Amino acid sequence: MNLGKDKGPGKGVKTYQRLWGLVQRHPKKILILVLLLVAYYFCLPNQLFHTPHATVVESKSGKLLGAVIAEDGQWRFPMVDSVPYKFEACILNFEDAHFYQHPGFNPVSISKAFIANILAGKTVRGGSTLTQQVIRLSRNNKRRTYWEKVRELVLATRLELKFSKKYILKLYASHAPFGGNVVGLEAAAWRYFGMQPSQLSWAEAATLAVLPNAPSLIYPGKNATKLLNKRNRLLHKLWNNNHIDSTTYQLSLLEELPQKPFQLPDTAxxxxxxxxxxYKGKRILTHVDQNLQANINSIVNTHYKNLRQNQVYNAAVLLMDVKTRKVLSYVGNTPTDNEHEKDVDMVQANRSTGSVLKPLLYTAMMNAGELLxxxxxxxxxxxxAGYTPENFNESxxxxxxxxxxxxxxxxxxAVxxxxxxxxxxxxxxxxxxxxRGLDKPADHYGLTxxxxxxxxxxxxxxxxxASLASTVNHFNATSSEYYTKEFVEPNLTxxxxxxxxxxxxxxxxxDAASIYLAFEAMKKVNRPEGSESWEFFDSSKQIAWKTGTSFGNKDAWAIGITKDYVVGVWTGNADGEGRPNVTGLTSAAPIxxxxxDVLPRSSWFQKPEDEFTEIKVCSESGYLATEICPKKIISIPKKQNFIKPCGYHQWVHLDSQKQFRVNSSCADLSRTVSQSWFVLPPLMEYYYKKGHPSYKTLPPLMENCKETNVAAMEFIYPSNGSRITLARNFEGKKNELIIKLAHVKPATPVYWYLDGKFMGQTTDxxxxxLMPRPGKHGITAVDALGNEVALMITIE
Structure with a gap:
């Protein structure tokens, strides 16, 4: 049975057979065609432009903060994200009206240009599209020959196949020359009009659109008439093509041309x-808040005018967000001059820390259970060990x-x-x-x-x-947990x-509790003049802050912390010259x-309750409470405590009138009055009672009683082992060495000896x-009750 005809090969097979037959008949032609297609495919470089770019830094809102010129000395910004509508309309109407229709070249324009140039006997008209101009720019504007035109045409069509029209337009806008050393639309907008391309008016956009046509001849400040005529003709064309209305056209004609280049923004x-x-040659979007940056620049400038009256020329401010570590403002120096190192970035410069590390020691000892x-x-x-620290106020x-x-x-x-x-x-x-900068071993620094x-x-x-503050914030926000990488670098971009x-x-x-207690202590720091009574005003901001002043008044620091922000300030001279009255409190703290004042209000840190425990301490000494001292309850970090019980309270026995101390050597203790007494060692007591009128000195011992276990006296100056140089007075004679001693009963006579030789007696x-000769000497003091103290000194 015949079930149907044989249909033979399918259409696909037949097509293949025809193509194969064609290859067999014309192998050389097919090979040449394939090679041409491959060459065409790979003729366009993967990267069209190899020119260096300027480094462009922008605020978080995209506003220009500043830029560094490209390596080749050109103001050439990195490629624009988009081309503003006004400039696009201007450049297309001026250069390439059929940009969105042609495949990379315009046959009509090329024909008209060819005929015009033949008739004129020279090049009087170009027929290049924007795509062809992009290719020419990428090839460094090689000499215009017909062969070069052919190459541009081929490359232009390949460019059109690879990229979108919008991308090609961005390539042109980013690499077109605008006169002088200005390349690209964005750089031109800033240099000639001091604004972003998106902010340009129609007249400004038209001015920039005609500039690349002859950048070596026409640029702002020269040939103004030619530039004005070109711009106005373009504006007229825009009006005719309904891009702008009559009013806009008339107003645009009235706008003046730029006279000279603007300086680029220099905000940071x-x-x-x-x-x-x-980030060399990149566009960098930072977290900097432009408004805050401008405000803080103004603050620094204002204080700079005052500081320089004391020949202090440099200052720096850094503002960070605690929660995100974003750098919101960065002021590296004052607007001083080259002579006073205006270009030195004092945010990054290593300087003597002064006292700004003290809160870290306080926190460390709290954290270790070694301090209350x-x-x-x-x-x-x-x-x-030969080191004699002094308080700043020398008291x-x-x-x-x-x-x-x-x-x-x-x-x-602190020492x-x-x-x-x-x-x-x-x-x-x-x-x-x-x-950074703290890179030497402990022995190098010592207690300094x-x-x-x-x-x-x-x-x-x-x-x-900022990391310390964030530790407290995170602990309170995460069910009493920490983060393993809390101490991270600030976030700039x-x-x-x-x-x-x-x-x-x-x-x-x-731990969070130790940090919180440190911040509580730092909140009590006396504020600068004019803000001393801040705690009495509801509107005042609670700020933990610390100042620092380096030796020789070379560096003044102030660092402030709230729940949301950290502000750091340094003032001084970049060359290291110290100046009188340059201190953290007077120079840095006001800034x-x-x-x-320009930051939003922050609430105070929440107390990390889960990291605290309560203990009883002596209310007068702050040490762990004993049975014999007044007590109070305080909160401390929840950890092993190594603090000793209070040793400053002792039981004393008094006579019935409570005028004298007595003991078993002179009285029946069953008939005495016993009470706890807060007693400091003689040297501490000598200074302490001057500032604490309520402090009660231990009553004197009754005459017929023997002293037991009480240090009666102690040297104030000098310390044992001191090396001393005797200064000379105006007459050239050496001044005496004044030895000072504190006695629990000042009225008791004290007898003085130098190297065993009696030198005199003092009372009250x-x-x-004394006038000892150079060398080692022993000084001894003996009171009328037989108590004795001694020390050794060296006179140099």
């Missing part, structure tokens, strides 16, 4: 230079609470705390903060580490305090994301609080002037 010059080192906020710290003349308080010592930035308590905590241990902990013996910079210090790491029950460095005011 040091930030621009800092970023240009890492109200614990009394000795504040008396001190010499440690002593005898004893001071730890938090007040931090608030008052007292040097002697004593550092020695107690351990210099090596604290130095090692500082490495965790990655403070806490007073400015080390160097760091505003960038790293602000980063550190929008393409950078801060990674705080994973959550953890263990703190990164310090700090002016900056906080125990000071003795």
């Amino acid at each position: 010059p040091h930030l621009v230079q800092y970023l240009a080192k890492k 906020p109200g614990m009394l710290i000795p504040d008396v003349p001190t010499q440690i 002593y308080s005898g004893a001071v609470e730890a938090d007040k010592a931090l608030a008052k930035s007292l040097n002697i308590p 004593r705390l550092l020695r107690s905590y351990g210099l090596e241990k604290f130095r090692d902990q500082l490495d965790l903060f990655n403070l 580490l806490i007073l400015g013996g080390a160097e760091s910079n505003l960038w790293d210090l602000c980063k550190t305090y 929008v393409d950078t994301r801060v990674d705080f790491g994973a959550k953890s029950t263990e703190p990164t460095i310090f 700090l609080f002016n900056v906080f 005011y125990h000071e003795m002037g």
